[in-house]
Amino acid sequence: MPPLAAAVGLLCGPAGAADEIHWTFTGPAAVTVDWRGTPEENALRYGTEPGNLAGLAVAAPPTPLPFSSAGPFWEARIGGLLEDTVYFYSIGNGPEHRFRTPPLRGGSGFVVFAEGDMGDAVTYPRMGLLQDLIGAEHPDFILAVGDLTYGNEHGQDAVDRHFNDVMAWSRDAAYMPAWGNHEWEDPEHDDPRNYKGRFDLPNPRTSPDAPAAGCCGEDWYWFDYGNVRFIAYPEPSSSGASWTEWATQARMLMTDAEADPDVDFIVTFGHRPAYSSGHHVGSSTLRDIMDDLGARYGKYVLNIAGHSHDYERTSPQNGIVHITVGTGGTGVGGDDAACRWTTCPPPSWSAWRAVRTGALRLAFSTAPDGKARIDGAFVCGPASLRDDVTCTAGQSLDTFSIEHGHTPQSAIGRIFRDLMFRIFGITANGRRAANRP
Ligand SMILES: [Fe+2]
Ligand SMILES: [Fe+2]
The missing domain is CATH 3.60.21.10 (Metallo-dependent phosphatases)
Incomplete structure (x- = not known):
């Protein structure tokens, strides 16, 4: 057991009690996982191989705090990951799932x-x-x-x-x-x-x-x-x-x-x-x-x-x-x-x-x-x-x-349109703006 795991009660919670689990990517090499879980389910383990989750991310209550139920609600911010990589993770004793950092810049598929x-x-x-x-x-x-x-x-x-x-x-x-x-x-x-x-x-x-x-x-x-x-x-x-x-x-x-x-x-x-x-x-x-x-x-x-x-x-x-x-x-x-x-x-x-x-x-x-x-x-x-x-x-x-981008209007066209917009509130399609800045 990782030393910190004992401190956060990582392996002590009931199996799979955490719910409302979801995640976002927050950068090329960072994701954040949010969930609702018991006070003991306040961390997750993660790694690049299933069954070998050596990484540990300790969660904190999010700000602002959701109020739909008593929670507790948890948020674990995980940085320093590899780009374009699938990770496996588990909250408490829950089943393994996976998050993935974004593809390399310019990548597709x-x-x-x-x-x-x-x-x-x-x-x-x-x-x-x-x-x-x-x-x-x-x-x-x-x-x-x-x-x-x-x-x-x-x-x-x-x-x-x-x-x-x-x-x-x-x-x-x-x-x-x-x-x-x-x-x-x-x-x-x-x-x-x-x-x-x-x-x-x-x-x-x-x-x-x-x-x-x-x-x-x-x-x-x-x-x-x-x-x-x-x-x-x-x-x-x-x-x-x-x-x-x-x-x-x-x-x-x-x-x-x-x-x-x-x-x-x-x-x-x-x-x-x-x-x-x-x-x-x-x-x-x-x-x-x-x-x-x-x-x-x-x-x-x-x-x-x-x-x-x-x-x-x-x-x-x-x-x-x-x-x-x-x-x-x-x-x-x-x-x-x-x-x-x-x-x-x-x-x-x-x-x-x-x-x-x-x-x-x-x-x-x-x-x-x-x-x-x-x-x-x-x-x-x-x-x-x-x-x-x-x-x-x-x-x-x-x-x-x-299949591809489109050709933007010429610089002269844009300058003319900007002038029309600033002076008369006429927009790109020739309409008068409903709410001029
Ligand atoms: Fe709606
Ligand atoms: Fe709506």
């Missing part, structure tokens, strides 16, 4: 799933079935684009249930979240402490006017994974400052990525869609911001959102494919059986849409000639009476590819 608006499997049985489907695909990580638990509607038990339900994948694949309105807009019944406290995020950023509970920090974040720069975006604030500030920061991150030969693609993800014909339509403010970024940065090719409980992919808008995937388990579609959408037929920019529980699968690869690509599909989950497509669970619909 990984699979990501995205889903939003998930809830828990007691309230929404389809949520649990979908998480099982995702786990069976063994993705590298999951982008969870907000409205994670609906604890504000279904009670604090629903928060804990969600983090147990996602263990269908979250012990072996990283859980990378963005925040949705249900995480903060009803502070009498739930607030961001339950979420900011449960995750350690890479390159965390603070938004102006963020909700007081859980303040301050981890409102959004970014990370590089292989050949892709992923940038989360925050929830809007009443003053509009959170998105204006994000746009300024995103420009810097995208300028850096554009000049970096190891970055092939820029992907953003957050809760609210910029383009949506579902029951929550796209935000014109966000649309103007992203249209402008798309005109500037040729590597910016994909934005992923939730909020509207449906799946919808756009044709490229200023080079960006926008995908709404608010289909993680809660009820889907609008109430009108003749048209589950805000508009029927679809708007011209809507390339493919469906009312159906499911998730977005994204495979990132590089061909032998060095060309990077993204192959995506909507993976059907279990059926519901509201569906407007027919498929079997696990079947792929809407297969599509993004």
Whole structure:
């Protein structure tokens, strides 16, 4: 037994009592694991060979502290790892699972799933079935684009249930979240402490006017994974400052990525869609911001959102494919059986849409000639009476590819557009900005 193990009671707890286990990558050679466990389950062992877990990481209570249950909640930050390496780990006497540090810069060959608006499997049985489907695909990580638990509607038990339900994948694949309105807009019944406290995020950023509970920090974040720069975006604030500030920061991150030969693609993800014909339509403010970024940065090719409980992919808008995937388990579609959408037929920019529980699968690869690509599909989950497509669970619909970046507007074009924006508030698509900075 390692000397420290005795001090932290590492091997003394009941077998496998820890739950709500999930992890994030926090750098090229660092991950953080979060869980709920007994006072004795306050550390984990890890190593690169199964059954030989010589490393020891002692956990601490996270800040802010989640309040959905008594816990105790634990967070173990593990640095000094090897890059691009699979590790095996065990909490207490629990079973071995694995975490993996990100691929080397510029590397490819990984699979990501995205889903939003998930809830828990007691309230929404389809949520649990979908998480099982995702786990069976063994993705590298999951982008969870907000409205994670609906604890504000279904009670604090629903928060804990969600983090147990996602263990269908979250012990072996990283859980990378963005925040949705249900995480903060009803502070009498739930607030961001339950979420900011449960995750350690890479390159965390603070938004102006963020909700007081859980303040301050981890409102959004970014990370590089292989050949892709992923940038989360925050929830809007009443003053509009959170998105204006994000746009300024995103420009810097995208300028850096554009000049970096190891970055092939820029992907953003957050809760609210910029383009949506579902029951929550796209935000014109966000649309103007992203249209402008798309005109500037040729590597910016994909934005992923939730909020509207449906799946919808756009044709490229200023080079960006926008995908709404608010289909993680809660009820889907609008109430009108003749048209589950805000508009029927679809708007011209809507390339493919469906009312159906499911998730977005994204495979990132590089061909032998060095060309990077993204192959995506909507993976059907279990059926519901509201569906407007027919498929079997696990079947792929809407297969599509993004094979390269796009050509940004010329410098002269950008200067002209900047002038129009500063003087008249006219944006990249010729619209008047709804919320000028
Ligand atoms: Fe939602
Ligand atoms: Fe939402």
